[in-house]
Amino acid sequence: MTQLWVEKYRPKRVAEVVGNKQSVQQFISWMRSWETGRPQKKAALLYGPAGVGKTSLVLAYGNEHGYDVVEVNASDWRDQEHMKSIVGSSSQQLTLQGTAKRIILVDEVDGIAGREDAGGLSALRRIIDETRVPIVMVANNPWDQRLATIRDRSLLIEFKRLSKTDIISRLREICRREGLECDEQVLRALAERAEGDLRSAINDLQAIAQGKKKVTVKDLEALGSRNRVKQIFEALRIIFNAKSLRSARAALEGLEVDLDTVYTWILDNAPLQIQRLDELADAMEVLARADLYLARMSREQKWRLMRYAVPLMTGGVALSRKTKPKGFVKFSFPDKIRFMQKTREERELLQSIARKVAAQLHLSSHKAMKYMVPFLRVIASSSTRNAEALAEYLSLSPKEVEYLAGKPLEAVAKASRGRRGGRSPSRG
Amino acid sequence: MERYVDSEGAGLLSAKVVATLPWVEKYRPKSLDEIINQEEVVASLKNILKTKAVPHMLFAGPPGVGKTATAHAFARDLFGPNYIEDGHFLEINASDERGIQTIREKVKMFARQIPMGGLGFKILLLDESDQLTDDAQHAFRRVMEQYSTTCRFILAANYSNRIIEPIQSRCAFFRFKPLTKNHIIQHLKWIAGEEGLSIDDAALEVIYDFSEGDMRRAINILQASAAMSKKIDEKLVYQVMGYVSRGEVRQILEKAIAGDFKGARDDVRRLLYVQGLTGSDIISAIYRELFYLNLPEEEKLELLDLLGEVDYRISEGATEEVQLMAFLARLAAKARRGKK
Ligand SMILES: Nc1ncnc2c1ncn2[C@@H]1O[C@H](COP(=O)(O)OP(=O)(O)OP(=O)(O)O)[C@@H](O)[C@H]1O
Ligand SMILES: Nc1ncnc2c1ncn2[C@@H]1O[C@H](COP(=O)(O)OP(=O)(O)OP(=O)(O)O)[C@@H](O)[C@H]1O
Ligand SMILES: [Mg+2]
Numbered sequence: 120m121t122q123l124w125v126e127k128y129r130p131k132r133v134a135e136v137v138g139n140k141q142s143v144q145q146f147i148s149w150m151r152s153w154e155t156g157r158p159q160k161k162a163a164l165l166y167g168p169a170g171v172g173k174t175s176l177v178l179a180y181g182n183e184h185g186y187d188v189v190e191v192n193a194s195d196w197r198d199q200e201h202m203k204s205i206v207g208s209s210s211q212q213l214t215l216q217g218t219a220k221r222i223i224l225v226d227e228v229d230g231i232a233g234r235e236d237a238g239g240l241s242a243l244r245r246i247i248d249e250t251r252v253p254i255v256m257v258a259n260n261p262w263d264q265r266l267a268t269i270r271d272r273s274l275l276i277e278f279k280r281l282s283k284t285d286i287i288s289r290l291r292e293i294c295r296r297e298g299l300e301c302d303e304q305v306l307r308a309l310a311e312r313a314e315g316d317l318r319s320a321i322n323d324l325q326a327i328a329q330g331k332k333k334v335t336v337k338d339l340e341a342l343g344s345r346n347r348v349k350q351i352f353e354a355l356r357i358i359f360n361a362k363s364l365r366s367a368r369a370a371l372e373g374l375e376v377d378l379d380t381v382y383t384w385i386l387d388n389a390p391l392q393i394q395r396l397d398e399l400a401d402a403m404e405v406l407a408r409a410d411l412y413l414a415r416m417s418r419e420q421k422w423r424l425m426r427y428a429v430p431l432m433t434g435g436v437a438l439s440r441k442t443k444p445k446g447f448v449k450f451s452f453p454d455k456i457r458f459m460q461k462t463r464e465e466r467e468l469l470q471s472i473a474r475k476v477a478a479q480l481h482l483s484s485h486k487a488m489k490y491m492v493p494f495l496r497v498i499a500s501s502s503t504r505n506a507e508a509l510a511e512y513l514s515l516s517p518k519e520v521e522y523l524a525g526k527p528l529e530a531v532a533k534a535s536r537g538r539r540g541g542r543s544p545s546r547g
Numbered sequence: 548m549e550r551y552v553d554s555e556g557a558g559l560l561s562a563k564v565v566a567t568l569p570w571v572e573k574y575r576p577k578s579l580d581e582i583i584n585q586e587e588v589v590a591s592l593k594n595i596l597k598t599k600a601v602p603h604m605l606f607a608g609p610p611g612v613g614k615t616a617t618a619h620a621f622a623r624d625l626f627g628p629n630y631i632e633d634g635h636f637l638e639i640n641a642s643d644e645r646g647i648q649t650i651r652e653k654v655k656m657f658a659r660q661i662p663m664g665g666l667g668f669k670i671l672l673l674d675e676s677d678q679l680t681d682d683a684q685h686a687f688r689r690v691m692e693q694y695s696t697t698c699r700f701i702l703a704a705n706y707s708n709r710i711i712e713p714i715q716s717r718c719a720f721f722r723f724k725p726l727t728k729n730h731i732i733q734h735l736k737w738i739a740g741e742e743g744l745s746i747d748d749a750a751l752e753v754i755y756d757f758s759e760g761d762m763r764r765a766i767n768i769l770q771a772s773a774a775m776s777k778k779i780d781e782k783l784v785y786q787v788m789g790y791v792s793r794g795e796v797r798q799i800l801e802k803a804i805a806g807d808f809k810g811a812r813d814d815v816r817r818l819l820y821v822q823g824l825t826g827s828d829i830i831s832a833i834y835r836e837l838f839y840l841n842l843p844e845e846e847k848l849e850l851l852d853l854l855g856e857v858d859y860r861i862s863e864g865a866t867e868e869v870q871l872m873a874f875l876a877r878l879a880a881k882a883r884r885g886k887k
Contacts, residue, residue, distance in 0.1 A: 386872075390808055390809050396806060396880040396883045397880040397883070399808060400873075400876040400879065403873040406869060406873065407860070407870050410865050410866050411870075414863060414864040414865045415864070418863075418864045420681060454809075454813070466821060473823070479572065480569060480572055481615045481616075481619070481638065481674070482640070482674075482675075483642030483643045483678070485678075486642065489828070490610065490763060491571075491767070492823050493822070494767035494770065494791065495569070496791075497774060497787055497790050498567065498770060498771055498774040501774035505774055508564045508568070509567060511564050512567070
């Protein structure tokens with residue numbers, strides 16, 4: 120590959136930096152304050168997600184206004200010694216004219232390592248206090264505890280993810296300069312994939328367009344997934360918005376995620392994406408039908424049943440969704456997965472109890488859990504005597520008995536003394 | 548009463564433990580004569596006892612109707628009270644060890660050892676064998692033939708259709724049925740007598756209704772009720788069943804009716820995955836509540852129909868959670884429409 124387009128098209132002038140207009144303005148004013156006298160803060164900390172133009176803004180400004188930008192980043196040693204000798208000395212040196220047209224750019228400050236770069240941050244702090252030239256720092260995560268003293272000394276400028284419009288406009292500009300003809304739809308898809316990161320969008324564009332005169336939607340297929348989660352988000356977007364069974368089904372093609380996982384993602388996103396209850400009921404029903412086909416498929420090894428499940432769980436859901444929510448509703452990580460993580464400890468305890476029950480009662484732990492444990496709970500919570508006897512019979516740990524009883528054993532004792540008479544029954 | 552020895556035979560259990568040990572265990576039938584209401588099965592097995600020509604057998608039927616108990620009782624009648632200790636009988640639960648490894652190692656190991664004394668063959672109970680993977684089942688079919696001189700197999704299963712054909716064809720088939728109301732109530736009365744409980748007829752009826760012909764469940768309900776009070780009436784049974792499903796099914800329905808589908812869904816997940824209830828427990832509870840919902844009767848009928856469908860799909864192996872969600876979403880939609 121020839122030159123990387125991200126470098127080739129790194130903004131040369133501030134006007135080329137798209138998006139985050141306010142932050143750009145803030146930065147310009149701060150530089151002006153250096154140029155016209157004493158700034159309130161001698162350092163600026165630009166922070167925000169990757170690939171949105173933080174570094175580019177500093178370089179573009181420097182280039183446009185004739186500054187010499189001295190850059191140190193995570194590829195450099197940044198311990199106390201190095202920091203002093205590189206950053207420290209250039210923050211003091213003056214040019215022959217007596218004024219230094221210099222910006223010191225400390226990129227990736229959040230990457231100054233605790234051990235390998237020992238003393239680097241405190242050296243940087245001192246340098247900021249004494250500097251005679253603007254110091255600009257860049258970070259993705261400025262809230263790290265170790266950056267606290269540096270934050271205090273800096274003007275904080277936040278950068279946000281770029282809008283699709285901004286990304287598209289920059290991509291279009293690059294296409295123009297490359298003499299490339301590019302479908303509007305492709306640009307939109309690239310912007311979508313990028314999730315606000317212009318750098319990755321430009322990289323994607325170059326990957327599919329290099330050496331071509333014209334880029335079409337078909338070329339998009341060449342793009343691999345950046346990662347699984349991103350890929351599945353994209354698939355969900357297609358599925359929920361599909362207008363035909365064919366296109367919904369196609370969303371799963373090439374997806375490197377197993378069907379069960381996709382199913383869970385669709386299942387848990389449906390209530391978010393489908394807000395009318397009647398439409399949601401239709402969607403849940405097609406999902407239930409799909410589930411039935413999948414069950415029959417694996418039960419009876421009838422693999423061809425899969426071909427009915429997939430259109431139901433994708434296109435079926437899309438067709439049920441007749442009314443789109445107002446505004447954009449984000450696709451989200453399935454609650455089910457989170458739920459299972461949150462309840463893990465409790466479920467393990469229950470499993471362990473079930474295994475002990477199974478060992479005594481001639482059934483599997485699975486059946487023990489379903490058929491015995493609910494009753495053992497009632498028995499264990501009825502009196503300490505019962506709870507202790509069960510514990511002995513099943514060799515339960517103290518934690519396990521208390522879990523079965525649903526409360527500490529002292530509380531069981533109190534409750535069983537206070538009972539008799541009973542609460543009102545649930546209706547039958 | 549007999550002395551109770553724990554399963555390892557390690558020692559006697561204290562009197563306190565015997566008093567509360569799960570009654571399903573305490574009153575587990577020892578001999579074929581104590582098996583209730585499976586008359587045809589018991590008659591055939593007694594015949595086999597006479598001739599001592601034991602075939603491979605498949606015991607199929609719903610949960611809690613005596614399949615495991617019958618296998619043990621049969622072996623005990625055949626080999627005598629030390630049928631396990633003397634190495635004539637082994638029980639392996641396929642549900643906890645579903646893979647091919649179980650067959651290749653555990654099952655084969657037991658099956659090929661020539662038994663000492665006895666009848667020249669042993670019995671291996673492969674319980675919950677419908678849970679075996681397909682591969683494991685295929686591995687098993689050869690074992691059944693290769694070692695049939697030294698070992699006979701009893702396979703117990705809830706779903707005989709999940710047992711592959713070649714295995715079924717090697718077995719004598721025994722169908723176990725849900726127990727009748729009369730038989731369950733008689734048995735409960737007997738246990739109540741042994742335990743010194745007083746229980747009225749209405750309570751017995753209610754327990755039977757909840758049990759749906761599952762003796763294990765009936766006995767469990769009785770014991771849980773007895774844990775609350777020695778005097779058991781209908782009200783107490785409902786109260787206990789309320790604890791068992793924790794009245795939560797009611798709340799779930801209320802959430803769905805209020806349009807809070809996600810809340811209802813999360814509660815169902817709790818019941819299934821944390822509390823370990825079965826889908827059919829939840830369905831039965833919904834079934835009972837359904838008639839009292841504040842909805843037009845036509846809508847209730849449709850929901851009932853859907854619930855039946857959900858019930859059936861689950862019995863076909865569909866995912867409980869997903870099927871219940873479909874029901875709740877429909878309920879939410881109908882309730883919303885009713886309000887407008
Ligand atoms: N706002 C923008 N306007 C124009 N080009 C941009 C913009 N943001 C990113 N780019 C393009 O992406 C490349 C990388 O941008 P830059 O280095 O400024 O990102 P950054 O925000 O500093 O990211 P990181 O936090 O990863 O360092 C640039 O060379 C440029 O081609
Ligand atoms: N027909 C019966 N006669 C007497 N007792 C029974 C009968 N069926 C069940 N029971 C009682 O219920 C308990 C559980 O029965 P068992 O373990 O045999 O059920 P199962 O049919 O094997 O169920 P599963 O399919 O869940 O394994 C027994 O220990 C016994 O107390
Ligand atoms: Mg059994």
